[in-house]
Amino acid sequence: LKQAYGALASIGRRWGWHDPERMARIATRLPMPSVEAADDRTSAALGEILTKVATAIQPPNSDLQTRALQFFASIHAPNDFQRQKHAELLLAMERFADAQVALSGIADIQTKPFAAYRLSQSRLGQGDPAEALSLINAALDRLEPKHAHFRSAFLAHRFDVRQALFDAKAIEDLDEAISVCEPGKYQDMLARKRASLT
Numbered sequence: 001l002k003q004a005y006g007a008l009a010s011i012g013r014r015w016g017w018h019d020p021e022r023m024a025r026i027a028t029r030l031p032m033p034s035v036e037a038a039d040d041r042t043s044a045a046l047g048e049i050l051t052k053v054a055t056a057i058q059p060p061n062s063d064l065q066t067r068a069l070q071f072f073a074s075i076h077a078p079n080d081f082q083r084q085k086h087a088e089l090l091l092a093m094e095r096f097a098d099a100q101v102a103l104s105g106i107a108d109i110q111t112k113p114f115a116a117y118r119l120s121q122s123r124l125g126q127g128d129p130a131e132a133l134s135l136i137n138a139a140l141d142r143l144e145p146k147h148a149h150f151r152s153a154f155l156a157h158r159f160d161v162r163q164a165l166f167d168a169k170a171i172e173d174l175d176e177a178i179s180v181c182e183p184g185k186y187q188d189m190l191a192r193k194r195a196s197l198t
Contacts, residue, residue, distance in 0.1 A: 001031070005045035012052040017185065020056030027053045040075045044082045047071035051089045065093055072102075080106050080115060087118045096125030110135065113142040117154055120161065129164035136161055152181035156190055171197070 008026065015023040027049050038046060047068045054064035072078075072086040083102055090099035099122040109115045120135035136158045143151060155177035162170030174194055181187040 002039075002042050002045075004030070005042055005049065009045040009048040012049055016052030016056055020052075024053045024056050035070045035074045038071065038074065040077060040082075043071040043074045044078070044085065047075075047082075047089070048085050051085070051092070055092055060092065062093075065089060078105065080112065084115055084118055087122065091118065091121050091125065094125065096122045100126070110138040111142060113139040113144075113147070113154075114150075116142070117157065121157060124157075124161055124164060129161050132161045133158070133165065148180075149182060152177040152186065152190065155180070156193075 012023050050064050050068035054061040054068060068089055075082055083106055087099040087102040090102055100119065103115060103119050106112060106115045109119055116135045116139035120132045120139065123135060124132040136154060140154050155173045159170050159173035162173060178187060178190045178194060181190060
């Protein structure tokens with residue numbers, strides 16, 4: 001069963017976006033241990049699963065988000081990836097300062113692109129676009145070729161940061177985000193955002 005939690009958490013990173021109904025259907029049938037009974041690995045997987053199910057619908061299910069937070073908070077020795085997933089949930093809940101706290105245990109965060117990206121989101125949410133820009137620039141600089149498909153999300157976020165800084169050329173990042181994005185749901189969303197600006 002522990003392996004099933006881990007497998008669904010991994011698959012859910014795709015299903016939560018591309019097939020949310022399937023993700024929700026399978027997740028709601030899983031037997032859920034109590035927060036107290038789950039070990040760190042299980043808590044991390046269940047936190048991620050519940051996060052995906054909670055945000056698969058709009059508006060997000062706040063009860064499921066709270067349950068996911070309980071699992072993340074119960075992890076005794078979180079690794080960097082688990083800290084990022086915890087922060088991702090807090091960002092979705094617009095708890096920006098708490099997301100920064102969740103990321104604070106990650107050493108040399110500017111050298112780790114995904115952690116720097118999440119911290120940039122946190123700083124922007126807290127009204128510090130200058131620091132957010134430094135972080136997202138570091139994230140983009142460190143993004144490896146094998147993770148190139150995430151570049152569009154990073155660029156879309158930098159567009160938001162540069163807009164907050166009243167950068168007249170911020171739109172360049174959104175245009176590039178659309179051009180490097182794979183065709184599909186996310187590219188369509190970025191295109192709608194671009195059209196709304198004109």
